[in-house]
Amino acid sequence: MATVVNQERSGTGSSTDRPVLQVEDLRITYRTGRSGRAVEAVRGVSFDLYPRQALALVGESGCGKSTLALGLLRLLPRLGGISGGSIRYQPQGGGDPVDVRALEGRRLRAWRWSEVAMVFQGAMNAFNPVLRIEDQFADTIRAHAEGNGRAARPSMREVRERAAENLRAVRLEPARVLGSYPHELSGGMRQRVLIALSLVLEPQVLLMDEPTTALDLLTQRSIVDMLRELREERGFALIFISHDLALASELSDRVATMYAGRIIETGATPEVFAHPRHPYTSGLMRAVPRVRGGGPGPVSIPGSPPDLAHPPAGCAFAARCPHVRDACHETDPPLETVAVSNGPELTAHRAACLRWRELAEEAAAADDAEQAADAGQTDDAEQAELPQQKGATE
Ligand SMILES: Nc1ncnc2c1ncn2[C@@H]1O[C@H](COP(=O)(O)OP(=O)(O)OP(=O)(O)O)[C@@H](O)[C@H]1O
Numbered sequence: 001m002a003t004v005v006n007q008e009r010s011g012t013g014s015s016t017d018r019p020v021l022q023v024e025d026l027r028i029t030y031r032t033g034r035s036g037r038a039v040e041a042v043r044g045v046s047f048d049l050y051p052r053q054a055l056a057l058v059g060e061s062g063c064g065k066s067t068l069a070l071g072l073l074r075l076l077p078r079l080g081g082i083s084g085g086s087i088r089y090q091p092q093g094g095g096d097p098v099d100v101r102a103l104e105g106r107r108l109r110a111w112r113w114s115e116v117a118m119v120f121q122g123a124m125n126a127f128n129p130v131l132r133i134e135d136q137f138a139d140t141i142r143a144h145a146e147g148n149g150r151a152a153r154p155s156m157r158e159v160r161e162r163a164a165e166n167l168r169a170v171r172l173e174p175a176r177v178l179g180s181y182p183h184e185l186s187g188g189m190r191q192r193v194l195i196a197l198s199l200v201l202e203p204q205v206l207l208m209d210e211p212t213t214a215l216d217l218l219t220q221r222s223i224v225d226m227l228r229e230l231r232e233e234r235g236f237a238l239i240f241i242s243h244d245l246a247l248a249s250e251l252s253d254r255v256a257t258m259y260a261g262r263i264i265e266t267g268a269t270p271e272v273f274a275h276p277r278h279p280y281t282s283g284l285m286r287a288v289p290r291v292r293g294g295g296p297g298p299v300s301i302p303g304s305p306p307d308l309a310h311p312p313a314g315c316a317f318a319a320r321c322p323h324v325r326d327a328c329h330e331t332d333p334p335l336e337t338v339a340v341s342n343g344p345e346l347t348a349h350r351a352a353c354l355r356w357r358e359l360a361e362e363a364a365a366a367d368d369a370e371q372a373a374d375a376g377q378t379d380d381a382e383q384a385e386l387p388q389q390k391g392a393t394e
Contacts, residue, residue, distance in 0.1 A: 019048035020090050020204050020237050021072070021116075022097075027084035028064075028071045032309070039308045041067040043261035044085070049205065051092075054231060054238040056252035056269065058245060058284065062305050064261040065241040066121075069207050072239075073118055074100065074108055089115060092204050114144055117198040118207040119191075126194055127182040133193055134178040137163035137200060144201055166196040169233070171226055188219035192226070199234065208240040212247060224251055245288050249273050254347060257281045260305050260316035263335065267349030277338045277351035277360060280317045315354065323355055 028042035041064045049055055057065045070076050072087060087100035089111070103111055120126045127136060138159045145154050154162075164174035170192040182190060191211070198206060211227065212220040228251065231238055242248050248255055249269055256266040257280060265278040276282040283301040303320040306312050312319065318328040331354060338356055339349040353359070 017051050018090050020051050020092075021049040022088040022090075023047050023049075023072070023085070024088075025085035026068070026071065026082065026087065028067050028076065028080060029083040030067075030077075030080045032079065037309055040083070040311070041080070041261050041308055042071060043308075043311070045258075045261075045263055046085075047256060047263065047266065049237050049239065051204065051237055052231065052235050053254060054240070054252045056248035056255045057239065057241045057258055058243070058248050058255060059258035059280075060243075060284075060301075060305060063258040064308075065258050066209055067261075068258070069118065069209060069239065069241060072100070073112055073116060073207065074103065075112075075118070089205075091115065110144065113140065113198070113203065114201040115203055116205040116207065117201065117203040119194050119198050119209070119211065121209040121213060127190070129182055131181075132178070133180055133182070133185075134160060134163055136182075136193075136197060137166075137178075140197060140200060162200055163196070166200045167193070169199070169230060170196045171222075172196070186219075188215055188223065191215060191219075191223060195223075195227070195230070199230070199236070202234070203236060205237045205239065208238065210242055211240050211251075212244070220247070227251060245273070245285060257284065260311065261308055262316070262352070264317070264353075265349075265351040266335070267339070268347035271339065271347070271349050275339070275349075275360070275363075277349065277356045278317075278353045279321050279323050279359070281351075283320075283322075315352075323359060325355065328354055 024046050026042055026045045027040060030039045030041055031037070032039055043064075045064075045068060047055070057068065059065055067076070067080065070080075071082055074082075076082070082101055089098040089100050091098065098111065098115075100111070128139075131139070134156075138154075138156065141154050141159050141162060160174075160178065163178060167174045167177055172189060172192050177185065177189065177193060182193075185193065195206075212223050215223065224247065227238070230236075238251075240248075240251065252269045254266065255269045255272050256263045257272075257278065258264070259280050265272060265276065265281045272281065273285065276285060280301075283299075286299045287301060288298060301320055306316050306319070312329075314327075314329040314332055315321070315324075316332075318324045321328065333352045333354045335350040335352045336356070337348045338351050338360070340347070
């Protein structure tokens with residue numbers, strides 16, 4: 001087990017870093033309807049997040065990504081709650097780890113935002129529409145100063161200075177933005193302001209739900225570049241939720257595919273996308289259209305995720321899996337280490353599929369056959385060209 005823990009160390013964090021967040025067998029349950037029927041939306045999720053690491057959570061709608069993020073921040077709606085497992089947070093510069101499940105009241109509010117902050121989906125709804133941007137900064141900075149028992153209330157000048165510093169960090173002109181109302185800014189600017197607001201208390205972890213949804217492609221591009229630079233400059237770890245695999249591949253060091261409330265595949269992002277070992281991850285990748293064309297067109301995954309009020313026996317993906325066998329309906333496979341990448345990002349690649357070994361062998365054989373066919377075609381083409389070239393020189 002000790003080796004697996006070491007292999008988990010990954011991303012840009014060094015192997016001597018301690019995880020900033022350790023999530024162990026986390027379970028989150030919603031009570032729904034009059035009967036209070038239980039729906040387990042997160043069903044035993046474990047992962048370690050290292051300083052400076054960026055982890056992408058991918059998967060279809062309803063797989064539990066947002067519930068997991070809200071649970072990590074203890075921001076679940078009233079009918080939801082953590083029903084099992086643990087979340088441990090390691091403060092920067094040492095100190096005792098924090099049991100996040102045990103935080104309450106003032107301590108919880110002080111921890112949120114100043115240690116772990118979240119940028120929610122939909123930049124407009126996250127603002128108070130009647131407050132200028134500088135007042136939104138003032139609210140955040142002052143609320144946390146009070147929460148931490150600071151005697152003097154930060155002055156508006158201090159607020160403006162801190163806000164300006166953070167706005168410049170997200171490439172916005174403070175003079176243009178501070179006095180504006182949210183509706184006076186473009187979508188891309190609002191998203192940048194939200195990122196600046198979430199970073200103003202210098203959290204160690206930033207959670208983002210769909211960081212670039214509803215933005216045009218060029219704006220998405222600049223937000224992605226900015227996030228990458230900011231992470232390098234400030235050294236926070238990032239967890240982001242995305243439906244967009246291209247974004248995940250660009251912005252994350254590590255990816256976790258979620259399905260029916262579980263992580264069913266995880267590993268260093270380049271390794272997982274080059275060699276997906278769970279048929280669900282492969283299916284998600286095949287469902288993405290290729291911008292440059294070539295190769296087969298996108299293929300959707302038939303069916304939809306299971307109803308978590310009645311989770312199926314065995315593998316939750318079995319009903320939709322093109323490689324299903326009878327055993328898949330009986331056994332719920334655990335995450336198994338399928339490969340270890342020994343590059344700068346030492347990470348265990350793990351997948352929860354009974355058939356991963358066979359499928360990996362089949363995929364390797366198909367790759368070999370394809371390469372042999374390509375080589376054959378090249379030889380044929382060269383042979384076909386030779387007489388012409390000869391003819392041309394004669
Ligand atoms: N407020 C709620 N009350 C009851 N059940 C909920 C609630 N929110 C989510 N769920 C249940 O939890 C499951 C996971 O939902 P969640 O929103 O976390 O998924 P998601 O992967 O983040 O989807 P999306 O990408 O659409 O946000 C849903 O299928 C639903 O059954």
